[in-house]
Amino acid sequence: MRSPFRSLRRHPLTYLTLTAVAFFSAFPIYWSVIVASHDNAALAEVPPPLLPGGNFFANVGRVFDTAPFALALLNSVIVAGAITLSVMLFSTLAGFAFAKLRFRGRNALLLLTVVTMMVPTQLGIIPLYMLMIKLEWTGTMYAVIVPALVSAFGVFFMTQYLSRALPTELLEAGRMDGCGTWRLFWHIVIPAARPAAAVLGMLTFMTAWNDYFWPLVVLTPDNPTVQVALSQLASGYVRDFTLGLTGTAVATLPLVLIFVMLGKQIIGGIMQGAVKG
Amino acid sequence: MPRESSSSTRSFVEQESRPPAPARAARAGGGRRPLVARLSRRLGRTATPYTFVSPFFLLFAAFGVFPLIYTAWVSLHDWNLLSSENPFIGLENYRELFTDGYFWNAAFNTLSIGLLSAIPQLALALVLAHLLNRPLRAQTLWRITLLLPNVTSVVAVVVIFSQLFGREFGLVNLVLGVFGIDPVNWQAGVGSSHIAIAVMIMWRWTGYNTLIYLAAMQAVPRELYEAATLDGASGAKQLRRITIPMIRPTIIFTVIVTTIGSMQIIAEPLLFGAQVSNGAAVTGGTDRQFQTLALYLYEKGFRSFEFGYASAAAWVMFLLVVLVVGFNYLVVRRMRGGLD
Numbered sequence: 107m108r109s110p111f112r113s114l115r116r117h118p119l120t121y122l123t124l125t126a127v128a129f130f131s132a133f134p135i136y137w138s139v140i141v142a143s144h145d146n147a148a149l150a151e152v153p154p155p156l157l158p159g160g161n162f163f164a165n166v167g168r169v170f171d172t173a174p175f176a177l178a179l180l181n182s183v184i185v186a187g188a189i190t191l192s193v194m195l196f197s198t199l200a201g202f203a204f205a206k207l208r209f210r211g212r213n214a215l216l217l218l219t220v221v222t223m224m225v226p227t228q229l230g231i232i233p234l235y236m237l238m239i240k241l242e243w244t245g246t247m248y249a250v251i252v253p254a255l256v257s258a259f260g261v262f263f264m265t266q267y268l269s270r271a272l273p274t275e276l277l278e279a280g281r282m283d284g285c286g287t288w289r290l291f292w293h294i295v296i297p298a299a300r301p302a303a304a305v306l307g308m309l310t311f312m313t314a315w316n317d318y319f320w321p322l323v324v325l326t327p328d329n330p331t332v333q334v335a336l337s338q339l340a341s342g343y344v345r346d347f348t349l350g351l352t353g354t355a356v357a358t359l360p361l362v363l364i365f366v367m368l369g370k371q372i373i374g375g376i377m378q379g380a381v382k383g
Numbered sequence: 384m385p386r387e388s389s390s391s392t393r394s395f396v397e398q399e400s401r402p403p404a405p406a407r408a409a410r411a412g413g414g415r416r417p418l419v420a421r422l423s424r425r426l427g428r429t430a431t432p433y434t435f436v437s438p439f440f441l442l443f444a445a446f447g448v449f450p451l452i453y454t455a456w457v458s459l460h461d462w463n464l465l466s467s468e469n470p471f472i473g474l475e476n477y478r479e480l481f482t483d484g485y486f487w488n489a490a491f492n493t494l495s496i497g498l499l500s501a502i503p504q505l506a507l508a509l510v511l512a513h514l515l516n517r518p519l520r521a522q523t524l525w526r527i528t529l530l531l532p533n534v535t536s537v538v539a540v541v542v543i544f545s546q547l548f549g550r551e552f553g554l555v556n557l558v559l560g561v562f563g564i565d566p567v568n569w570q571a572g573v574g575s576s577h578i579a580i581a582v583m584i585m586w587r588w589t590g591y592n593t594l595i596y597l598a599a600m601q602a603v604p605r606e607l608y609e610a611a612t613l614d615g616a617s618g619a620k621q622l623r624r625i626t627i628p629m630i631r632p633t634i635i636f637t638v639i640v641t642t643i644g645s646m647q648i649i650a651e652p653l654l655f656g657a658q659v660s661n662g663a664a665v666t667g668g669t670d671r672q673f674q675t676l677a678l679y680l681y682e683k684g685f686r687s688f689e690f691g692y693a694s695a696a697a698w699v700m701f702l703l704v705v706l707v708v709g710f711n712y713l714v715v716r717r718m719r720g721g722l723d
Binding site: 120123141150152153196200215226228230231234236239252256258261287291315323333341347353358366373377 | 431432433435436438439440442443445446447448449450451453454457464511514515517519523525526527528529530531532534535536537538539540541542543544545546547549551552554557586590591594595597598639643646647649650654657658664677680681684685690693694697698700701704
């Protein structure tokens with residue numbers, strides 16, 4: 107049997123470098139947990155505490171008293187959930203058509219999709235805001251959800267995946283059995299698309315959960331998403347780092363836990379998309 | 384959607400796989416089907432590729448493409464949210480913008496923060512990917528740890544790092560103090576605030592770029608490295624002579640994406656400034672020392688609600704993005720000569 111230390115002996119510097127980088131990657135998140143579990147006085151100590159304290163739940167209580175954090179969490183779950191489902195569905199629909207169906211204008215439409223992926227989103231933010239005023243959606247979750255219901259990246263991602271992973275023979279066999287295009291979609295395309303759609307869903311959920319700038323523009327402080335609530339918490343007039351970092355921990359840890367559990371698939375998805383990109 | 388075009392495309396699609404006539408006839412008489420199945424069959428017959436792409440394109444047109452184009456129209460007006468009339472003023476906003484010192488200050492800050500964050504970030508990512516591309520143990524664990532910062536929201540990143548960069552109790556100043564360096568007031572200076580913001584961006588994106596490089600490196604044929612190893616080439620030499628030339632398209636891709644991202648930096652300076660005072664947030668520090676272009680756009684558009692002026696700023700910003708991306712593209716392509 108191979109010794110587990112053989113590769114360590116062969117690349118000692120590599121392991122040392124990677125360990126250092128892993129430390130710097132994880133430390134700020136760990137630090138937020140430390141600060142969140144102490145009181146403000148502990149921050150002034152030299153040397154500062156390096157192990158979690160016992161104040162976490164008291165601090166969480168203060169967070170929920172200071173900002174509408176429960177509402178913010180609920181809003182974020184609704185927003186991120188709705189956007190994720192919609193992006194998965196519409197991207198698979200369009201990706202299937204782009205990957206496997208022939209129609210006039212297909213290449214031009216696909217090109218348009220890819221090109222707009224490269225345009226900075228901030229270019230259109232003023233008219234988008236004016237549109238939200240017209241629709242009277244400012245201050246509501248519609249303003250955050252509806253513009254994000256579709257994603258050019260998602261369509262591109264699913265097109266790439268389905269053109270590789272969906273055998274054309276399978277579709278032809280379905281046609282022979284008398285399936286219309288919709289039945290093909292439900293019974294053949296969706297099962298084939300599931301792995302990629304799951305990755306897309308996870309990426310979309312993370313992006314929607316972490317989105318800050320657009321929600322800040324269109325929402326009001328009394329009805330925020332979790333990131334907007336967090337920024338209010340952290341930018342009050344009184345410097346209260348414990349409060350800010352406790353909010354950070356509450357807003358971040360659920361996502362970090364999901365990520366650590368599903369990390370393998372998410373990483374696979376990013377690397378797959380990268381090769382094609 | 385005109386009916387003619389959809390029916391013609393339908394037949395075009397079904398041409399590919401149309402079953403032979405007898406088979407179709409046999410199925411048509413194949414007994415009664417449940418209502419749902421018959422309905423879905425009817426839908427199936429009328430469904431065209433356009434039906435599949437239309438939800439995407441309708442929403443995309445309304446909330447993606449339309450705002451992009453309408454920005455140009457708004458930028459030609461003296462358009463304010465609070466005024467009832469928005470007169471057409473031609474290129475006046477653009478003229479004003481070119482003599483606007485705050486705008487060029489923001490352009491300088493954007494470029495400075497962009498360079499400070501992008502170059503070390505991509506270089507480090509390249510080296511890390513090279514290291515990870517060896518037969519190591521615990522590959523998944525390394526990758527998950529590297530990508531952890533990317534899962535953290537930008538708000539969380541700035542809140543955490545503002546504390547770490549704190550003047551009095553920040554860990555960074557504490558560590559610097561061990562080496563005899565006086566505490567730095569990170570938000571106050573131009574250079575120090577740019578470095579602090581660049582560190583936040585680097586922390587969040589290095590791991591992501593590492594994984595993209597790693598994916599590209601795994602497609603490089605192993606034999607190249609084996610031959611190089613037999614010839615006695617060191618790891619660093621292999622990175623320079625084999626890896627970088629082989630993954631050049633991916634490097635160009637990341638340079639372009641990182642450039643576009645750098646030109647849009649807004650949340651970091653906005654929240655970093657909020658740590659000083661709420662007033663300093665939107666100006667990027669008390670002396671605008673770290674106000675980026677996107678933040679200036681936000682100040683004009685959503686604090687003073689000068690929509691016309693902010694739209695003009697958005698267009699100039701877009702032109703700058705195109706310029707910088709084009710320049711970077713040429714630079715990265717030119718590097719070929721020096722590397723091969």
